[in-house]
Amino acid sequence: MRPYKRLENYLHVQTTASVKLTFDQMEGILGVPLPPEAVCQPEWWSNTVIDGSSPAMGWLPAFRRVSRVVPGEGVTFVRCRLSDPDFSMLRL
Structure with missing residues (x-):
């Protein structure tokens, strides 16, 4: 399994356009620091x-x-479309 698959699974089922997670929350989702x-x-x-x-x-x-990173606090993820530039190198 890819190292960040649990984060992917968590984000995939979120229904809001934006998801803000603290680093502690992400570690809980990942199960590792x-x-x-x-x-x-x-x-x-x-x-x-x-x-x-x-x-x-x-x-x-x-x-x-990722739309915003606050060092020592957390990260905000926003929903995108496959046509967005961030996905140009991604092969699903």
Whole structure:
């Protein structure tokens, strides 16, 4: 299973256009701690897929993209369409 599949599953069933999660909530969903850089480096939350283990594989397959990162607090994901630029490299 991909490292962020649980986050993908969680986001996939959310019905709101925007989902805000604290880092603690995400760790609860994932069942493991986030890497330290996820909490303090907003660039970790890039909507770019580098490889199959890229963190973005936790939200892009759920048709979400990161819209806001607040270091030390959390992340906001927003619903997107497959035609949006963030999905150009994604192969589902």
